[in-house]
Amino acid sequence: MPMLALLFMLPLAVKADAIEKIAEYLKKGSSTELSQLFANSVDVSIANESSVYSKTQAQMILDKFFKENKPHGVKLLHRVSSNPSYNFAVYILTTDKGKFxxxxxxxxxNKVMEIIELRVETEKT
Structure with a gap:
């Protein structure tokens, strides 16, 4: 019976990877937590405005986006994590103003996955 209990606890012991953390932070609309995953400079594109920003600037831009678009849910649409040095993910974020x-x-x-590029576009349905 103790072995069975360990099997149920296993998911708690496995740390969420960066792609899953990003999904969680997007769903919460937490620019603060998301910015912890940013590289020192991040290429950010929101509403056809694109530039390279510092970690702090990128957080402020994302914070403004979340204030204008309250998240309701997120879905991981696509994930590429076959290369240990680079990962890519596409999410659909549902907000009170529509989908993105x-x-x-x-x-x-330094053995940590950091966001180097973040692109936000209106979802075309």
Whole structure:
């Protein structure tokens, strides 16, 4: 019986990877938690405005986006994590103002996956 209990506890012991964490932070609309995964400079594109920002600037831009678009849910649409140094994910974020497609590119820096690019586009249905 103790072995069976261990099997149920196993998911608690496995740490969520960066792609899953991003989904969680997007769903919560937490620019603060999301910014912890940002590289020192991040290429951010929201509403056809694109530039490279510092971690702090990128957080402020994302914070404004979340204030204008309250998240209700998120779905991981696509994930590429076959390369241990680079990952890519596409999410569909449902908000009170509609759906958005969010693409994230991550790069491994000092054994930690960091967001180097974040693109937010209106979801075309």
């Amino acid at each position: 497609r969010i693409a994230c590119t991550l790069k491994e820096v």
